[in-house]
Amino acid sequence: MRTVMKTCLIGILVIGMTAAAVSCKKENPAKLSSELMPLEGNPLVHLKVLVKVGSAYDPTGKEGLAQLTWNMMADGGTRLLSIREITEKFYPMAAGVRLNIDKEMSVFSGTIHRDNLEAFYAIFKDMLLDPGFREDDFTRIKTNQVNFLERGISNNDEEFGKQVLNLMLYEGHPYSHHMAGTAESVKGLTLDDVKAFYKEHFVQGNITIGLAGGYPAEFVQKITADFGKLPGTFTPKLSLAEPRRPNGLEFIIAEKQTPSSAISIGFPVALSRSSDDFFALWIAGAHFGEHRQKLSLLFQKIREQRGQNYGDYAYIEHFIQGRDKFPSTNYCRQQQYFSIWIRSLANSNRHFVIRQALLELRKLVEDGISEERFQLARTYLLNYTKLYAQTLGERLGWQIDSHYYGYQDFLAEVQAQLPKLTRDDVNRAIKKYLNFNNVYIAVITQDGEAMKKALVENTSSPVSYANPDMPREVLDEDKIIQDYKLDIKPENVRVIPAQEFFQKKGIPQK
Amino acid sequence: MSRFIPLVLAVLLLLPAAPLLGTDSKIFPYDYKIEVLDNGLKVVSIPLPNPNIISYYTVVRSGSRNEIEPGKSGFAHFFEHIMFKGTKKMPRAAYDDFLAKLGAGTNGFTSDDFTCYFVVFAGRDNLAQVVETEADRFINLWYDEKMIKTEAPVIEGEYYSSVSSPDRRIFELLYDTAFEKHSYKHSTLGYLADIMDMPNQFDYSQLYKKRFYAPDNTILLVAGDFDHARLMDLVRKNYSGWEKSNYVLQTPVEPPQTKAKRGHIDWTSRTLPRLVIGFHGPAYSDEQIDKAALDLLAEAAFSPSSAIFQKLVNQEQKCQGLNAGFGDNRDPNLLVFSAVLKNEADLAYVEEEIFKELERLKAELLPADKLAAIKSNLKYSLANGLGTTDGVAGTLAGYIELTSDPGTLNKLFDLYEKITPADIQEMVKKYFVKANSTVVTLTTGGAK
Numbered sequence: 001m002r003t004v005m006k007t008c009l010i011g012i013l014v015i016g017m018t019a020a021a022v023s024c025k026k027e028n029p030a031k032l033s034s035e036l037m038p039l040e041g042n043p044l045v046h047l048k049v050l051v052k053v054g055s056a057y058d059p060t061g062k063e064g065l066a067q068l069t070w071n072m073m074a075d076g077g078t079r080l081l082s083i084r085e086i087t088e089k090f091y092p093m094a095a096g097v098r099l100n101i102d103k104e105m106s107v108f109s110g111t112i113h114r115d116n117l118e119a120f121y122a123i124f125k126d127m128l129l130d131p132g133f134r135e136d137d138f139t140r141i142k143t144n145q146v147n148f149l150e151r152g153i154s155n156n157d158e159e160f161g162k163q164v165l166n167l168m169l170y171e172g173h174p175y176s177h178h179m180a181g182t183a184e185s186v187k188g189l190t191l192d193d194v195k196a197f198y199k200e201h202f203v204q205g206n207i208t209i210g211l212a213g214g215y216p217a218e219f220v221q222k223i224t225a226d227f228g229k230l231p232g233t234f235t236p237k238l239s240l241a242e243p244r245r246p247n248g249l250e251f252i253i254a255e256k257q258t259p260s261s262a263i264s265i266g267f268p269v270a271l272s273r274s275s276d277d278f279f280a281l282w283i284a285g286a287h288f289g290e291h292r293q294k295l296s297l298l299f300q301k302i303r304e305q306r307g308q309n310y311g312d313y314a315y316i317e318h319f320i321q322g323r324d325k326f327p328s329t330n331y332c333r334q335q336q337y338f339s340i341w342i343r344s345l346a347n348s349n350r351h352f353v354i355r356q357a358l359l360e361l362r363k364l365v366e367d368g369i370s371e372e373r374f375q376l377a378r379t380y381l382l383n384y385t386k387l388y389a390q391t392l393g394e395r396l397g398w399q400i401d402s403h404y405y406g407y408q409d410f411l412a413e414v415q416a417q418l419p420k421l422t423r424d425d426v427n428r429a430i431k432k433y434l435n436f437n438n439v440y441i442a443v444i445t446q447d448g449e450a451m452k453k454a455l456v457e458n459t460s461s462p463v464s465y466a467n468p469d470m471p472r473e474v475l476d477e478d479k480i481i482q483d484y485k486l487d488i489k490p491e492n493v494r495v496i497p498a499q500e501f502f503q504k505k506g507i508p509q510k
Numbered sequence: 511m512s513r514f515i516p517l518v519l520a521v522l523l524l525l526p527a528a529p530l531l532g533t534d535s536k537i538f539p540y541d542y543k544i545e546v547l548d549n550g551l552k553v554v555s556i557p558l559p560n561p562n563i564i565s566y567y568t569v570v571r572s573g574s575r576n577e578i579e580p581g582k583s584g585f586a587h588f589f590e591h592i593m594f595k596g597t598k599k600m601p602r603a604a605y606d607d608f609l610a611k612l613g614a615g616t617n618g619f620t621s622d623d624f625t626c627y628f629v630v631f632a633g634r635d636n637l638a639q640v641v642e643t644e645a646d647r648f649i650n651l652w653y654d655e656k657m658i659k660t661e662a663p664v665i666e667g668e669y670y671s672s673v674s675s676p677d678r679r680i681f682e683l684l685y686d687t688a689f690e691k692h693s694y695k696h697s698t699l700g701y702l703a704d705i706m707d708m709p710n711q712f713d714y715s716q717l718y719k720k721r722f723y724a725p726d727n728t729i730l731l732v733a734g735d736f737d738h739a740r741l742m743d744l745v746r747k748n749y750s751g752w753e754k755s756n757y758v759l760q761t762p763v764e765p766p767q768t769k770a771k772r773g774h775i776d777w778t779s780r781t782l783p784r785l786v787i788g789f790h791g792p793a794y795s796d797e798q799i800d801k802a803a804l805d806l807l808a809e810a811a812f813s814p815s816s817a818i819f820q821k822l823v824n825q826e827q828k829c830q831g832l833n834a835g836f837g838d839n840r841d842p843n844l845l846v847f848s849a850v851l852k853n854e855a856d857l858a859y860v861e862e863e864i865f866k867e868l869e870r871l872k873a874e875l876l877p878a879d880k881l882a883a884i885k886s887n888l889k890y891s892l893a894n895g896l897g898t899t900d901g902v903a904g905t906l907a908g909y910i911e912l913t914s915d916p917g918t919l920n921k922l923f924d925l926y927e928k929i930t931p932a933d934i935q936e937m938v939k940k941y942f943v944k945a946n947s948t949v950v951t952l953t954t955g956g957a958k
Contacts, residue, residue, distance in 0.1 A: 088815045092887055111894055116890070139827065143852065144830055147782055147852065154779055154780060155674055257779065258673065292617075304602075305660070307662065307664045310664060324630075344673065377610075379610070379611050380613050382613065383612060383613020383614075383633070386613065390899075465659070465660070466659045466663055466709035468659075499779075499780055
C-alpha cells in the first residue's frame with residue numbers, strides 16, 4: 001500500500017505564482033481534495049473537476065445512470081440558464097465543458113483563456129453545483145444515450161469489438177456494462193433517478209478540484225469555497241471481486257453483414273500502475289504491441305510483413321488514445337486487463353490472423369523478449385514518455401494519475417525506474433502476468449457459424465498475397481501459422497447477432 | 511522502492527506555452543523565419559519556449575487533389591505509406607529502429623491538398639540526426655515492386671477500418687455526386703476499385719514521386735526548442751542536393767452546377783438517419799472575402815449557439831447533431847451542412863429547415879453583436895490550440911499548404927475583422943442557390 005499525496009484545500013497556501021503543487025496528506029475522506037499547478041504568465045487556465053464515481057457505481061438495473069447524470073450537468077441547463085443561454089455565453093470565449101467518464105472516475109473539464117476565466121467559471125460552477133435537471137434536457141440526453149446503444153455503437157466495428165471484449169472480461173462484475181448502460185436500463189431511468197444519483201455521489205469527498213495555468217491565486221479560495229458547500233460526505237471505494245478468468249480460449253462472434261472482421265483479444269491481469277512489476281511488464285507491452293507505433297512486434301508481423309490490415313497493438317492496462325497517439329489521463333482503475341487490438345481485416349484472413357496473434361502471444365510468454373528488443377523498447381519508453389505531458393490538461397492529468405497510483409510524479413519515476421530494469425525482470429513479469437491458453441477473443445464478422453466450425457475443427461487457414469515474391473521466411477512462418485492448432489471447444493464459441501448486444505445487461509443469451 | 515522524487519522535472523515544464531490575446535496582436539503571435547534554398551525548398555522555423563521538444567514537419571503540397579488521372583484515386587495517401595519504406599542507406603527496419611530509439615511521435619497524414627509528415631521528439635541534441643534522416647528519406651527513398659505489393663493491401667485494411675461508418679459513406683457519395691470533373695470528386699482514401707489495383711502501380715508510383723516529392727513542392731516547418739542558424743546549417747547540408755521537379759499540375763476545372771442533385775444510401779445495419787447538403791463554394795483566399803465571409807456564416811448559421819441548432823437539436827429535438835463544415839482548399843470545394851436525425855420521417859422537414867434558414871440569411875442581416883461573437887470565438891479557438899509545438903506546427907501546416915506563406919493566417923484573421931454583415935449576406939446570396947446544391951440522405955432501409 002503506497003501513501004497517496006493529496007493537496008488539502010482547507011487552509012491552503014499558494015507560495016508565489018510559480019510554486020509547484022503544494023501538498024499535504026488528505027486527512028478527511030469526506031472533504032474536497034485538489035491538484036494545483038499554477039503557471040505564472042500562462043494565458044490559459046485548465047480546470048478539472050474529477051469525481052471518483054463512474055459507471056461501476058451504477059445501481060443494479062439502472063446501468064447508464066452515472067453517464068446520464070453527469071451529462072445532465074455537462075450538457076444541460078442550470079437552474080438559472082437554459083443550455084441555449086449557456087451555449088450563447090460560452091460561444092464568444094470558445095469555451096465548453098468536456099465530460100470524460102470511465103468505470104471508476106469521471107472528469108468535467110474546460111480550458112479557457114484567462115481573459116475569460118471569471119465569466120466562464122460563473123457558469124461552469126452553476127452547471128455543476130446548481131444544475132437545472134430540466135425535463136427537456138433529460139428527454140434529449142436520454143434519447144441520445146438510447147440511440148447510441150441501439151443504433152450508434154455498431155457504426156464502428158473496431159470499437160464495438162473492444163466493448164464486446166469488455167463484456168467478456170467482466171461478466172457479472174461492476175465493470176461489465178458499457179458506460180452508457182443498456183438500452184433497456186436507460187429507457188427505465190427517470191429524472192428522479194438522476195437527482196438522487198447526483199445527491200448521493202456529487203459530494204465533497206468524491207471530488208478533486210484540478211487547476212493548471214495562469215489562474216490568479218485568489219481563484220483557489222473562490223473555487224474551494226464554492227465546492228466546499230457540497231455535502232461533506234463520500235462514496236466508499238468499490239470493493240471489487242476478482243473478475244472471472246477465461247477457461248481456455250473463449251470466443252464471442254458478433255455477427256453482422258460486413259466485408260471485414262474486427263478482433264479484440266484479452267484477459268484480466270492482477271497488476272496496475274501501482275504494482276512493482278508494472279514497469280517491467282510495460283516494457284514487454286511496448287515491445288509486443290506499442291499503440292500505433294512501428295515498435296510493435298504485432299504491427300511488424302501482421303501489417304508490415306504481410307499487409308493484412310492497418311495496425312495491430314497490445315496493452316497491459318486500459319488504454320484510451322488522447323492527443324495525437326498519446327495515452328489519455330484520468331481513466332484510473334483498480335483492476336486492469338491485458339488486450340490485443342487487431343484492426344479490421346478481410347474476412348478471408350480472420351482465422352489466420354487470430355492464429356498468428358495467439359502464436360505470437362505464446363512465443364512472448366514462452367521465449368520472452370530478446371536483449372536487443374528489451375533495450376530498444378526501454379529506450380523508446382524513456383524518450384517517448386517525455387512527450388506525454390505537454391498541454392495544461394495533460395500535465396494536470398498526469399499529476400492526478402500519479403497520485404492515484406501512489407506516485408508523486410509517475411513520469412519522473414519512469415526515468416528513475418526503467419534504467420534499473422533488466423531483460424530478466426521483464427521476462428519474469430511476462431511469465432507472471434501473461435498467458436496464452438486462457439484468453440477471451442471477440443470478433444465482429446459475418447458467417448459466424450462457418451467461422452465457429454473452422455475454429456473448432458482447426459481447419460487449415462492459408463492466406464494468399466498480392467506480392468508473388470514474398471520473402472521465404474514469411475512464407476515458411478505462414479505454414480506454421482496456418483495450421484497452428486488451437487484447442488477451442490464448441491461450447492466456448494458463441495455466435496450472437498450483433499444487434500442483440502447492449503440492449504440488455506450482460507452477454508446476450510442464445 | 512521510493513516513488514517520491516524531487517519536483518525538478520515538473521518545475522522545468524512550468525513555462526508559458528500559449529500566446530496572449532490582445533486587441534492589437536496578431537492571431538499567430540510567434541516570430542518565425544522563412545528561408546528558401548536554391549532548389550526551392552522553403553523552410554519555416556518557429557523557435558518556441560517549450561523546453562527540449564521539437565516538432566519537425568514536412569509538408570508536401572500534393573494530396574488527393576493531385577490525383578487527376580483515372581484509376582489513380584487514393585494515390586497520394588498510398589504514397590504516404592510508401593514514404594516509410596526507407597532508403598538504401600537506412601532501410602525500413604533501420605528507420606523504424608531509429609524512430610523507436612528516439613521515442614518520437616511520428617506519422618503522416620494525407621488530405622485533399624497536401625500530405626504531411628511529422629516527427630515530434632524530445633532533446634534538441636537530436637535535431638541533427640532527425641534532419642539528416644528525414645532529408646535522406648525524402649531525397650533517396652528506395653523501394654521495389656515487392657514492397658508496393660505488400661503495402662497496397664494495408665490500404666485495403668485501412669478502408670475496412672472505417673467500412674462500418676455511415677458518415678464516411680455519406681460524405682463519399684456527396685462529393686462523388688456533386689463533382690463532375692475535379693479530383694475532389696473522390697475521397698482521400700480513394701475508390702475501392704483503385705485501392706484494389708494499387709499492387710500494380712509501381713511504375714506510376716515512381717512517376718508520382720518524381721512529379722510531387724520535390725523541394726519546389728515541399729515546405730519544412732520546424733517548431734520548438736532549437737536555434738534557427740543551426741537548423742539552417744543542417745538543412746542546407748542535407749537538402750541542397752535534392753533536385754527540383756518543375757512539374758506544373760493542371761487540375762480539371764469543375765463546370766458550374768446548374769441543376770440540383772440528389773443521392774441516397776440504403777445502409778445495411780442499424781444507425782441513425784443522416785442528411786448532408788453540399789454547395790459548390792470558393793477556394794481559400796486571404797485576399798478575396800468570399801471564403802472568409804462564408805467561414806463566419808458557417809458559425810452564424812450552424813454552430814451550437816445558432817438559432818437553427820437550438821431549434822432542431824435542443825427544442826424540437828429532431829436532430830442529434832447539426833454541423834456546417836466549410837473546408838479550406840486550394841481549389842473551389844463544397845460548403846457542407848450535415849445532420850444526424852432521430853427519425854427517418856423528419857428527413858424532409860430538416861432539409862426544408864436548412865434551406866429556409868439559408869433563405870432567411872439572404873433576407874436578414876446578421877446582427878452586429880452576433881458577428882462580433884463569431885470573430886471572438888474564432889480567435890480564442892485558434893489561440894487555445896497553440897499551446898504545444900505540435901499545436902503550433904500542425905495549425906500552421908494546415909494554412910501554409912494553401913498559399914505556401916505562413917503569413918496567410920494573420921492575413922486571414924485581418925480579413926475576418928473587415929467583413930461586415932452585408933458582405934456575408936452577399937455571399938449567402940451568391941453561393942446558396944438551390945441549383946448549386948447536392949443532397950444525400952442515408953437511411954437504414956430494411957435494417958431497422
